[in-house]
Amino acid sequence: MNDIVYPVILTYINDVIYVEIPDFSTGECATYGNNINDTIQNSKELLTLLITEYEDSKKKLPKPSGTKDFRANLGNNQEVIYISLWLPYEKALTKTVYKKKTLNIPTWLDMLATEKNINFSQVLQKALKKELGIE
Numbered sequence: 275m276n277d278i279v280y281p282v283i284l285t286y287i288n289d290v291i292y293v294e295i296p297d298f299s300t301g302e303c304a305t306y307g308n309n310i311n312d313t314i315q316n317s318k319e320l321l322t323l324l325i326t327e328y329e330d331s332k333k334k335l336p337k338p339s340g341t342k343d344f345r346a347n348l349g350n351n352q353e354v355i356y357i358s359l360w361l362p363y364e365k366a367l368t369k370t371v372y373k374k375k376t377l378n379i380p381t382w383l384d385m386l387a388t389e390k391n392i393n394f395s396q397v398l399q400k401a402l403k404k405e406l407g408i409e
């Protein structure tokens with residue numbers, strides 16, 4: 275499931291375009307932009323974060339609604355558009371922030387691991403994910 279499409283409701287107020295993503299129950303406003311390009315980009319970023327959160331929590335993604343579900347309730351300053359994501363690309367744009375940690379291991383274990391060119395950070399990350407059940 276790499277290609278994902280969800281509807282968003284755009285609300286135009288003065289020079290700002292507000293975004294609601296109804297399938298994720300984001301409330302009245304989830305993000306916004308000052309022009310259509312910024313609004314679409316911000317919507318993509320938010321959708322990527324929401325989808326990633328669902329995946330990390332092992333929740334099933336909501337089924338995308340059709341535009342007919344919203345048209346009847348739209349105001350004169352609103353419209354529905356679809357945001358299309360190719361998840362591998364969008365996720366690659368999301369930066370992962372790393373936290374430096376200091377740890378202590380026995381000298382003999384350090385020597386053996388260094389001799390085998392083992393990447394300590396990778397091993398620790400894999401072990402932590404396994405321990406936390408988020409593989």
